[in-house]
Amino acid sequence: MPSPTAGHPMPLTIGLPDGRRLGLTRYGHPAHRAVVFHHGFGSSGLELPDDAALLARLQLQVLAPDRPGVGQSSVYRPLTFPSFADDVVAMLNALEIREPVGVMGWSVGGVHALALAAQHPARVAAAQLLSTCLPLGERAAYRHLSPLWKFLRWGQIGFPWLNRTTFLWLSRQWQLHPDRTIDWFIRLMFREEARVTSRFRALLRDAAVAGFAHHGRGVYDDAQAWCRPPGFRIEDVRCLVRLWHGQADGVWAPGNIPYLARRLGGAPVHLLPGQGHMLYLENWPAILEEMSGLLDEETEI
Structure with a gap:
């Protein structure tokens, strides 16, 4: 494992109890309060802005594990x-982080953040859900899905071989032609998502290349997990929670975010006019400021 520094993002690899490897990226100084960031679908822990000065001022480190x-x-x-x-808790143990952490999740990463808070409540002080999705395989949430998301879940469950082939093909495109592939995705995006992705093009390109490693196997397994029963109850989340969502989100429309907030005990929602699914990139300083305040608030309780 590389020696800790306070500088730019540092890749780390730790051994899990069952012998597997877990890769992660650390942003900030290892002595500062820890926040775990769960990346989006088809991406990786490289998708975060590099703002060492902001992290130093807030005395935060962000740990972004790769699924x-x-x-x-x-x-x-x-x-x-x-x-x-459980893998994330093993990561925290390996890094000798014992105090409760902040947790963030973007897109489907929001469901992973909820799972960590629900399964290991003593390890989580506060959570932020950034353009989050619902668990597609939960019966209660399924009724709130749009027809498109119901169709996508049906296709993932009903035709797994087709999805596996698709992710394998996409993996090859990302590995062989990363610039051409991200430009292709930008052309397919809704306007607001395309605008932000173009602005952060290199960062999101590199994150997707890592996301589609291993012949796209991780993306496929993540999709399968998302479509099956989630294995935890949203109502078991007891920590402080804040939701951030864009009114112009073209990937996950904001209509069912109040439903999710109600299931989280009436958690406050930042509903941002004119912003889309990639809002975390343009609001990163405000998001980190809020997390710092939530951790301070939890410490005072």
């Missing part, structure tokens, strides 16, 4: 939301 089959993390085919929550 199984992503980046340097070993493939783990029986991936579930609870199994990755």
